[in-house]
Structures are given as C-alpha cells and as structure tokens.
Amino acid sequence: MNGGSQPPARRADVAERAGVSPAVVSYVLNGGPRKVSPDTRDRVLKAVRDLDYRPNHVARSLRTQRTMTIGLIVPDLANPFFTELMHSIQREAFESSLALMVGDSGEDGALQEQYIRSFVERRVDGLILLPAHAGMSGLEHLKERGLPWVAIDRYVPGGAEVATVMVGNWEGGFQATNHLLEHGRRRIGCIAGPANVRSTVERVSGWRSAMTSRGIEPENHLLRHAVFQRAAGYRETTRMIESAEVDAIFCASDEQALGVMRALNDLGLRCPEDVALVSFDGIPTGADVTPSLTTMAQPFAEIGRAAVERLIERIADPGRMSAATLLPVHLVRRESCGCAATDRDDYTVSLYRAITRRDHPS
Structure with a gap:
C-alpha cells in the first residue's frame, strides 16, 4: 500500500509485480483489445490491489476516446430477477475496470428511449439493454450513433447486428x-x-x-x-x-x-x-x-459475464459479427x-x- 511520501504506483510497477508486460496490464484494465488468460488476469488484479494502483482515467479517456463507462437499462428494478442480473453485470464491469450507469425503464418504451439518448449524450462506451416489452423504442438512435450494445434476456430485431445473451x-x-x-x-x-x-x-x-x-x-x-x-x-x-x-x-x-x-x-x-x-x-x-x-x-453470474464480454468485444471491434450466446437453465x-x-x-x-x-x- 502507498503511504507517506511514497510516489503512486505506475502501470510498470503493476506489470513487474504481476510478471507481465505493461501492455498486458492495459489489456486487463481496459477489457481488451487482446484476451488475457484468467490466471494472468487474476495476477494483474492482485497486483493492482496490492500496490493500490489508481489509473488516470481522465488521461486515458483523452488518449483512447473512451470513458470506461457502460450503460445498463433494465425493465423493472423492483423485480428481484432484474436486480440479480444487474448485480452480476455490475460485478463483471468492476472486474473489467468499467463504471456502470443504470436506468430503469419501468417497461415503458418512451422512458427506455430517453435513457438511451441520455447515455449516448454522456458518452458511454457501450450499452447493455434488457428491452421493455412495451416496445423497442430508441434502437434506431443506437444504430445512428454507432454505439456498441448487447441485448440480454429478451430478443430484439436486428439479426447479426445485435449481440444477444439468452437462456434456454x-x-x-x-x-x-x-x-x-x-x-x-x-x-x-x-x-x-x-x-x-x-x-x-x-x-x-x-x-x-x-x-x-x-x-x-x-x-x-x-x-x-x-x-x-x-x-x-x-x-x-x-x-x-x-x-x-x-x-x-x-x-x-x-x-x-x-x-x-x-x-x-x-x-x-x-x-x-x-x-x-x-x-x-x-x-x-x-x-x-x-x-x-x-x-x-x-445462471445469473454467467449471464452477467457473457453480457460484459460480448460488449467489450463490440467496443473493441464495432464491426464484429454478433452471434447469440445461449446459456442453459x-x-x-x-x-x-x-x-x-x-x-x-x-x-x-x-x-x-x-x-x-x-x-x-x-
């Protein structure tokens, strides 16, 4: 841990502690663009905690044009099912050094569209959407702005353009x-x-x-x-x-x-x-x-993990072909x-x- 006049830890310090290159540290903290093995990822995250490493998000955002923030829109947070899904996504986002903004559409298509527009204006890097059953409002806005997004739990039109995470x-x-x-x-x-x-x-x-x-x-x-x-x-x-x-x-x-x-x-x-x-x-x-x-x-944990992984892939490669992920119950x-x-x-x-x-x- 840092204390007294000790200078703050740098990315190179984390890399040395974890036994990896500085580039690998960036891959772990930025969620890509290259994949990192679970064992290596764990070593890097442990080194981050041990050294109390604090990335300069402002500098990184200016350099990468990313905010390291993603959005999540759910239909009804009063329903424990959607709350559990939110928590699983939140955990996975945190592990990928991503901040999470959450909106509750209340199964209202108009409110869903307002949240989509609001998140786009706040320059989130991507969006995870549990669509309101009242309609698919706002999806055209996502397409116009080219914002990467993933749909979970409910199907949406769009074919290969839409990454989905569903269950059986x-x-x-x-x-x-x-x-x-x-x-x-x-x-x-x-x-x-x-x-x-x-x-x-x-x-x-x-x-x-x-x-x-x-x-x-x-x-x-x-x-x-x-x-x-x-x-x-x-x-x-x-x-x-x-x-x-x-x-x-x-x-x-x-x-x-x-x-x-x-x-x-x-x-x-x-x-x-x-x-x-x-x-x-x-x-x-x-x-x-x-x-x-x-x-x-x-499988709440697996749904959250797959949703965040698919979104990170789309952020790194917006033109990526999107297949549906189907998980068992x-x-x-x-x-x-x-x-x-x-x-x-x-x-x-x-x-x-x-x-x-x-x-x-x-």
Whole structure:
C-alpha cells in the first residue's frame, strides 16, 4: 500500500509485480483489445490491489476516446430477477475496470428511449439493454450513433447486428412441465409473461410440448398471460382456479409464482398437495418461502459475464459479427412441486455465497 511520501504506483510497477508486460496490464484494465488468460488476469488484479494502483482515467479517456463507462437499462428494478442480473453485470464491469450507469425503464418504451439518448449524450462506451416489452423504442438512435450494445434476456430485431445473451427458455418450460408430469400431475395450468415477449412465447411452447408429448392436449383456458409481477400472478391464479380444475401450475417467473402461492393459500388450497408449482428464474427469495419454490434457475453470474464480454468485444471491434450466446437453465428441486425437502440445495448455497460476497466484500 502507498503511504507517506511514497510516489503512486505506475502501470510498470503493476506489470513487474504481476510478471507481465505493461501492455498486458492495459489489456486487463481496459477489457481488451487482446484476451488475457484468467490466471494472468487474476495476477494483474492482485497486483493492482496490492500496490493500490489508481489509473488516470481522465488521461486515458483523452488518449483512447473512451470513458470506461457502460450503460445498463433494465425493465423493472423492483423485480428481484432484474436486480440479480444487474448485480452480476455490475460485478463483471468492476472486474473489467468499467463504471456502470443504470436506468430503469419501468417497461415503458418512451422512458427506455430517453435513457438511451441520455447515455449516448454522456458518452458511454457501450450499452447493455434488457428491452421493455412495451416496445423497442430508441434502437434506431443506437444504430445512428454507432454505439456498441448487447441485448440480454429478451430478443430484439436486428439479426447479426445485435449481440444477444439468452437462456434456454423452451428447454426450461419443457423440463419444468415434465417434472410436474413425473409427479403424476395432468391438469397443468400455465401462468406466463406478456404474450409479445419472445421468452414468454418459448416458455409457453415448452409447456405445450411437454404436455402433448404425454398425449395431453393443453386447453386454452389453462394458459394465462400477465406481467412479471406478484399481483399479476395472484390475480391470474384466482381466475384460473375459478374457471378450471388444475392440479399443478407452471409459472413463467418466480416473482409471479410468489403471487400464485399467496392466491392458493387464500383460496384454501395446499401447495403442493392440492396444486403443485414449478416456476422459472431462480431468485433467492424462492428458497425462503414455505413451501420452498421449485424453479428453473437462470445462471445469473454467467449471464452477467457473457453480457460484459460480448460488449467489450463490440467496443473493441464495432464491426464484429454478433452471434447469440445461449446459456442453459437447470431444475432446482424444492418443496412446491412435491419433492422432499432438503436442508439446502447446492444452487441456493452458491447463490447465497455470491450475495454474501457482494454485500460483504473482503
């Protein structure tokens, strides 16, 4: 650590401590343009911490015409799913020496466009966008300004021009429904997200495919579309139970599923004895409710890492061809589906450890 009259550490000092060249130090701190192995990256970051190295961001910005700042626009920070995604992106940005500006569009296309214009005016180097389901407003402005950007969680038009990071939504919907079928459930309702969101369409398609693979034709009144909120899950569950007989529900998001559980309780129905439940996302709250929530868990850390990596690649090479990154989801078995309770599943342990590291960094 620096102290007294000791001069501040230089990039060359970091390079010497880490056993690399000054250029490699720049690659690590600037997120490119060349890739650095994880082991080398860790040594450089350790040397930065040990020497308390403070890069001159103003000088670097003047030299590279970069602000070392990226933007992130999410649809609803009140939804724990989007909050977890934000934290994972924030961690990855920090590890790449990038500052993060965050905007909450509130699922409002006009507000999304305002944030896009604001971030462009503030000269962010790139943007990570979780599009509002109300529309794709502002995307033309990104194209006109040539700002590198990446879409995550929801698909957007643009083909090879748009780098995307998605998860296996169809596979998750199929596996969740199939798990309920394996528990002997046959009248499985589906509470899905907005019908104009492609991830919703894919999860619903997975639900239908699992049902038809067992010779069960899902009835239209067993499908309900709603926004990704607890109140919506509560409302649509009440309507479904009033109009149809169901013995299980596949819910397209954990946040909706928490409302589903409350509705079942208020209707005098037991979960999972009367109505079993499997949802989608893997937010921490699902492990703490009673019964604990069986869910298709999304890999938050991997999504954040891939989003930042793809954006850094686009910043370094704006003309780069952009392929879609597809990450798997996995089933976390808990009590709401009818599985036996465990002390704590491995997924929950790893998630809580990540949250602890975030809230109490060493």
